[in-house]
Amino acid sequence: MYAFHPLHPLAMGRQLTDLHLTGDTQFLYFIYGGNKVLRRLTFRLAFPHMSVLPFKLALGALSTIRSPDFCEFVLELGKVPSQFIQPASEHWGYWGNVDRFFEERWTKREDFKLIIRTGKLYDRETFEAHARETFPLSTRRGLIRFETSYSIERHWR
Amino acid sequence: MEVVEEPVDLGQISAAVHHGCMGLPQELIDHTMDMLHDDLRALKACSLTCKAMFASTRHLIHYTLRLTRRNNQNVLTWQERYRYLRWDYHDIELRFLSFMGERGFLQYPRHVYIHHDCLFTPDTLIPHLSHFQSLDRIHSLTIDTYDGHIWRNYHSACFAHFYPTLTSLTLHRPISHYRYILAFALQFPNLQNLCIKHLEDGEHPPPYTVIPPIVDESPPLRGHLRLVGVGADEWPTEFANLPNGINFRSVEFQGVFWEHCQSILTACAGTLEDLIIVPRRQCTRSIHCIHWLWGDN
Numbered sequence: 001m002y003a004f005h006p007l008h009p010l011a012m013g014r015q016l017t018d019l020h021l022t023g024d025t026q027f028l029y030f031i032y033g034g035n036k037v038l039r040r041l042t043f044r045l046a047f048p049h050m051s052v053l054p055f056k057l058a059l060g061a062l063s064t065i066r067s068p069d070f071c072e073f074v075l076e077l078g079k080v081p082s083q084f085i086q087p088a089s090e091h092w093g094y095w096g097n098v099d100r101f102f103e104e105r106w107t108k109r110e111d112f113k114l115i116i117r118t119g120k121l122y123d124r125e126t127f128e129a130h131a132r133e134t135f136p137l138s139t140r141r142g143l144i145r146f147e148t149s150y151s152i153e154r155h156w157r
Numbered sequence: 158m159e160v161v162e163e164p165v166d167l168g169q170i171s172a173a174v175h176h177g178c179m180g181l182p183q184e185l186i187d188h189t190m191d192m193l194h195d196d197l198r199a200l201k202a203c204s205l206t207c208k209a210m211f212a213s214t215r216h217l218i219h220y221t222l223r224l225t226r227r228n229n230q231n232v233l234t235w236q237e238r239y240r241y242l243r244w245d246y247h248d249i250e251l252r253f254l255s256f257m258g259e260r261g262f263l264q265y266p267r268h269v270y271i272h273h274d275c276l277f278t279p280d281t282l283i284p285h286l287s288h289f290q291s292l293d294r295i296h297s298l299t300i301d302t303y304d305g306h307i308w309r310n311y312h313s314a315c316f317a318h319f320y321p322t323l324t325s326l327t328l329h330r331p332i333s334h335y336r337y338i339l340a341f342a343l344q345f346p347n348l349q350n351l352c353i354k355h356l357e358d359g360e361h362p363p364p365y366t367v368i369p370p371i372v373d374e375s376p377p378l379r380g381h382l383r384l385v386g387v388g389a390d391e392w393p394t395e396f397a398n399l400p401n402g403i404n405f406r407s408v409e410f411q412g413v414f415w416e417h418c419q420s421i422l423t424a425c426a427g428t429l430e431d432l433i434i435v436p437r438r439q440c441t442r443s444i445h446c447i448h449w450l451w452g453d454n
Contacts, residue, residue: 034423035422035425036426036427037427037429038430040430041432041434042433043434044433057434061434069430
């Protein structure tokens with residue numbers, strides 16, 4: 001039987017049946033403790049799809065990592081809108097849970113980083129403010145790093 | 158007065174040592190051109206400005222040899238175009254390859270891209286094989302719609318010249334049984350990076366056909382593995398259990414089923430440092446999996 005972290009979706013029990021499950025959940029289990037050298041985990045997502053499910057997917061994957069070298073979680077976000085009218089929670093959903101998980105698991109490591117990588121942004125200021133609002137604990141510890149990569153939009157084209 | 162135009166030897170210009178232009182040293186020009194390496198239009202514009210820029214852009218302009226039907230059509234004669242109308246075009250389907258070879262351009266490419274709209278079969282390649290074999294510095298090969306069954310007996314005859322240098326292989330929508338596909342990839346002894354996109358189950362082989370198991374004589378793959386939309390069921394397990402193993406440092410899964418990839422992650426557990434996940438948007442099979450884990454069935 002699988003041993004899940006308390007924040008793991010399956011540990012939350014049948015309440016998940018009320019949520020929309022898509023294929024994203026397939027990745028929840030496969031990065032198990034066998035790997036001891038994983039350093040970086042990257043999620044490449046379309047920003048408009050960052051609803052409730054990718055957060056659970058990321059949390060599930062992160063909860064299975066046992067590598068002592070793990071020090072980078074990268075969010076590569078494509079299709080970022082040109083303006084953000086809605087509040088941060090509307091765009092980022094429940095990604096704050098991932099922030100709490102970082103705090104619990106990895107922030108004691110000095111070299112741990114949360115990298116948010118995007119293409120060219122028209123409203124970078126609001127985007128970064130929303131990200132900091134979503135990840136307040138990581139922001140307080142100075143773990144967030146914003147990067148720009150022009151190849152990201154090519155992927156989503 | 159009649160003006161006689163003398164042909165310019167571009168090869169000589171390219172080979173000559175230049176000392177920069179507009180007061181800039183050649184190293185700076187080379188560096189600037191390198192920064193434009195993926196902007197073909199800008200490279201072509203720069204190459205027309207002066208000899209120094211021409212020399213530093215030439216290998217970048219011809220870095221990728223694109224064997225596409227569009228490029229091929231551009232170099233055909235009228236007689237050859239008429240042959241297309243009569244469906245008699247097997248020996249001219251890769252005419253662009255010979256066209257580039259006859260002009261000495263095949264010394265520059267490091268990447269060969271064979272597009273899906275170009276019929277890439279032994280019949281179309283063999284008339285131009287001597288030019289294809291002159292591509293002796295290729296690092297990266299991309300083939301769209303590679304048919305493993307058709308090519309199964311031509312690996313060493315047509316691709317042996319890539320063995321010393323080829324390190325990256327991308328197969329986009331390959332067809333036929335996965336063992337033929339993997340046999341093609343594993344023939345390259347120095348291969349490090351492998352990308353397979355949209356491998357489907359393909360047509361089932363005729364009854365009583367025995368598909369030989371994969372022979373792996375090369376060192377373990379230890380670069381980057383990228384699997385995109387791979388739907389076949391059993392092949393990741395066989396791939397992960399190759400006789401010499403796989404030691405990828407970096408793996409990217411895009412739209413694949415986790416149960417198929419678990420064996421690959423297990424095989425690379427001692428080496429995998431970088432994992433990239435691009436989730437699927439829709440997948441019903443994983444919902445069944447969740448239901449199974451919860452005991453709903």
